[in-house]
Amino acid sequence: MTGSHTLAETEARVANRLSHMELDFEAMAVVSNLFRAASAVRNYVERNVLLESGLSWTAFVVLWVTWIWEPAETREIAGEAGISKATLTGVLSTLEKRGLAQRSRSSEDGRLVLVTLTPAGEELMSGLFPKFNRQEIEMVTPVPAGQRGSLADMLRAITAKIDG
Amino acid sequence: MTGSHTLAETEARVANRLSHMELDFEAMAVVSNLFRAASAVRNYVERNVLLESGLSWTAFVVLWVTWIWEPAETREIAGEAGISKATLTGVLSTLEKRGLAQRSRSSEDGRLVLVTLTPAGEELMSGLFPKFNRQEIEMVTPVPAGQRGSLADMLRAITAKIDG
DNA sequence: TCGAGATTGTTTGGATACGAACAATATAGA
DNA sequence: TCTATATTGTTCGTATCCAAACAATCTCGA
Numbered sequence: 001m002t003g004s005h006t007l008a009e010t011e012a013r014v015a016n017r018l019s020h021m022e023l024d025f026e027a028m029a030v031v032s033n034l035f036r037a038a039s040a041v042r043n044y045v046e047r048n049v050l051l052e053s054g055l056s057w058t059a060f061v062v063l064w065v066t067w068i069w070e071p072a073e074t075r076e077i078a079g080e081a082g083i084s085k086a087t088l089t090g091v092l093s094t095l096e097k098r099g100l101a102q103r104s105r106s107s108e109d110g111r112l113v114l115v116t117l118t119p120a121g122e123e124l125m126s127g128l129f130p131k132f133n134r135q136e137i138e139m140v141t142p143v144p145a146g147q148r149g150s151l152a153d154m155l156r157a158i159t160a161k162i163d164g
Numbered sequence: 165m166t167g168s169h170t171l172a173e174t175e176a177r178v179a180n181r182l183s184h185m186e187l188d189f190e191a192m193a194v195v196s197n198l199f200r201a202a203s204a205v206r207n208y209v210e211r212n213v214l215l216e217s218g219l220s221w222t223a224f225v226v227l228w229v230t231w232i233w234e235p236a237e238t239r240e241i242a243g244e245a246g247i248s249k250a251t252l253t254g255v256l257s258t259l260e261k262r263g264l265a266q267r268s269r270s271s272e273d274g275r276l277v278l279v280t281l282t283p284a285g286e287e288l289m290s291g292l293f294p295k296f297n298r299q300e301i302e303m304v305t306p307v308p309a310g311q312r313g314s315l316a317d318m319l320r321a322i323t324a325k326i327d328g
Numbered sequence: 329t330c331g332a333g334a335t336t337g338t339t340t341g342g343a344t345a346c347g348a349a350c351a352a353t354a355t356a357g358a
Numbered sequence: 359t360c361t362a363t364a365t366t367g368t369t370c371g372t373a374t375c376c377a378a379a380c381a382a383t384c385t386c387g388a
Contacts, residue, residue: 005233005244010232013232013233014232017231017232018293018294021294023294023297024297024300024301024304026304026309026312026313026316027297027300027301027303027304027312028297028300029312029313029316030300030304030307030312030315030316030319031205031300031303031304033316033319033320033323034198034201034202034205034319035202035205035206035246036246036319036320036323037198037202037319037320037322037323038198038199038201038202039246040322040323040326040327041195041198041199041322041326042199044326056373056374058373058374058375059373059374067181068174068177068178068181069169069177073336074336074337075335075336075337080169082199082200082203082204083374083375083376084375084376084377085336085337085338085376086337086338086339086340086375086376086377086378087374087375087376088337089337089338089339090373090374090375091373091374091375094373094374109335109336109383109384110336110382110383110384111335111336111337111382111383111384112335112336112337112383113336113337129182130182130185130187133187133188133191133192136188136191136192136194136195137188137191139191139195139322139325139326140190140191140194140195140322141325142318142321142322142324142325143194143318143321143322145190147314147318148190148191148193148194149190149193150311151194151315151318152190152193152194152197154306154307154311154315155194155197155198155200155201156197156200156201157306157307158201158204158205158303158304158306158307159197159200159201159204160306161303161305161306162204162205162208162303163204210376220343220344220376222343222344222345223343223344237366238366238367239365239366239367247344247345247346248345248346248347249346249366249367249368250345250346250347250348250367250368250369250370251344251345251346252367253367253368253369254343254344254345255343255344255345258343258344273353273354273365273366274352274353274354274366275352275353275354275365275366275367276353276365276366276367277366277367277368
């Protein structure tokens, strides 16, 4: 997951390759560590919380958004989950096949599909989410409590700048 | 990409769903924003830098690692890129098919496969990486310069805690 | 009323993603 | 030397993932 090379070693190599260019190593480090952290968090949660339920990260997020916003429109779910509508179609089909979620046509707008959880889906999320949050707490431990809000704010600022 | 609901609205909904549980909303916010940011950064770069070259994010990262560490061992590439060796096999096949990278057996250890860039791959990366770094700089803009190092450090600490 | 344009979910085709099983190679100890 | 064990990259099966094309539905103006 994490590369075996040190940051300094990598930077030296990059600088050597691109000695004639001006590079912002700090920006590089932010983006690089952003992805390492996201990947590590995802894999860790998939292994320790989701595996026993046979859920992928994406499937869990889709269930979670549906759980919170039920009945949820698919475009809303895709937006919150950060996946394309094409991907959501497949994930929803899988969740329906497993009896965790349900699709239904909107009576007000024939184009829309509304998603709800089945009782089995509700029960699964009720048991799963507390475990999920406990893992979140554990993973954020190395960041001093007084800086976690700031960390979230900076990440939010980056997202806002891009999606703005 | 980014959900249309505000943080407060989401938290209120979650609190309503889980009023009987103790939840750490700050840890939730960190993980949630970590993924929103990573997803936003990835999609933005794929659209604005990688699309014209027909590269996926993963394919680009594999090319980048190879470019820096050439000749690179596949286990090394997979580790740095944060993907499994099975995934790397497929990505390398795609890159070979497109004439951007090349596989060769190690003469010192018959189990190892060494990867190098083709001249076309070299040329592609020489033109692509500066654009990539300029996007990185732009995306990190909303974080005050004095706090970018701290941001990278916190992200690194989370990864280190998980990967132990 | 009616039709051009916009919006939505699905399908299609191809790439990515991973665990598990596998074959090839290397290494260590008897 | 020989063999049990470990390591590495590939294959296999299945689930994601997305852009583009598509069909169904809605909206709005003439």
